């Protein structure tokens with residue numbers, strides 16, 4: 001267990017390390033969350049003037065613009081070279097749970113539209129098997145109860161994220177105790193339920209590289225077989 005001060009320091013360190021993946025000719029995909037906020041601030045302070053960013057949330061758009069970074073719509077940007085985002089959990093195969101900040105749908109779209117997805121995390125996010133963190137699922141409001149019942153049948157315990165509306169005008173169900181031994185299969189199964197916009201499992205399109213900050217520096221994790229994890 002790391003202290004919140006240590007965690008904040010690690011977020012800043014990994015955010016700075018991610019700058020090595022950014023070049024001025026990039027239209028860069030940018031995720032959402034406190035680690036990404038450190039990245040946006042580091043990018044703003046770095047003097048690297050990227051062509052534009054594609055943003056995964058209203059909050060990220062505001063922060064990018066506060067640093068004078070131009071935000072472009074994904075539809076006008078084509079395939080992105082690099083997407084930088086955080087995660088709530090990652091495993092040795094760089095599969096993720098995301099959506100703690102509720103921006104999972106736009107994040108998944110941008111991850112899918114990017115050649116390279118670089119996930120930036122502190123060491124508290126590393127797990128053996130995904131699932132300690134509840135799986136966020138964005139749902140169309142009228143389907144909320146139906147989907148919750150289906151999730152119970154699948155063995156999960158869904159909980160409505162009270163008072164939260166996504167940037168797309170939908171609701172979030174946070175699902176506890178899902179069996180995630182095969183996260184690709186579970187991601188497909190959840191995404192197939194009518195009324196699900198998407199779930200926060202990023203197993204089909206996992207990260208290409210996880211940059212993980214530790215007390216002794218930032219590790220680049222390319223996955224089992226490439227790096228020890």
Ligand code: 5RP
Nearest residue numbers: 033034035086099100101103
């Ligand atoms: C937002 C996300 C974030 O990447 C995730 O919640 C991690 O956030 P933080 O960097 O604040 O720990 O998926 O939807």
